[in-house]
Amino acid sequence: MATIRIPTPLRKYTQGKEEVQIAGATVQAVIEALEHSHPGIRERILDEHGKVRRFVNVFVGDEDIRFLENLQTPVAERDEISIIPAIAGG
């Protein structure tokens, strides 16, 4: 299963967990599975059209999924997926 690194603002959906293990063949499948186990988290990552929100970035390993196959980027068994939202406070 892939490891998903959960950013602080989304940990309220994961009972405070910083990482969760999720199986899925693509980033899209992983996010859907994440929503199934942690309801409400999907809409914080994807917009109403199902696209990654403008102020959120998703990396598989060190690679920005926008440079791969976006939400159809394949996910391997031991991949680490990082969800990085913009932090705007100062």
Next chain:
Amino acid sequence: MSAGPGGHYLVLGAGGLGCPALLGLVSAGAAAITIVDHDVVDASNLQRQVLYTTADVGMAKVDAAKVRLRSRDPRLHVRALRLRLDATNLAPLLAEQPPGTIVLECSDAPDLKFMVNDTCLAGQLPLVVGGVQRWRGQVQAVQRGHACLRCMFEGPPPTELQEPCSLVGVMGAAAGLLGFWMAQLAVALHAGEPVAGTLWAIDTRTLLPQQMRPRPRPDCPACGAARST
């Protein structure tokens, strides 16, 4: 004011990030600093805005910061600008900066951070942009030719999804860590070190940093506009 051997730094925002960033710049030997902020010191600021004391409450932040920084280094040139930055005054302010100026975006305004990113790229001013909220934050050095803030995130969160610092709070230690980190990156940019394009994110409860090195996004409007100037 001209950039001296220790460099000229333009610090936008003298709050939670700006205070430690300013201290870091002075400690690193900055020659000149311009501070921009519109606000006055409030008692609720003091747990994280470490330049100020209870005696400064009600005073303009830029004036209080200037006094405090000059007391640490009397040779430091400090320009204090009490100004609320917006789309009309940002570009003229950046255009009047001496060559070699490094900009630090320390405000708590999401839209302003992206506006500063775009304007600095267009004007070829190196920039360090930071953000902090609750226990976590992120920093990124921005320079033409490397991934910018808008390459990393296409835009700020919409208003309805923004979490104002006044509502969710900022831990003083998190602001201190991220502000000094910004100063370190600014000094590194001044020294010509290749720090631009990397985004560091950290949660101070775990202290496990994440380091992301996105490539410049080919359709990034800010980088595209900068290339055409």
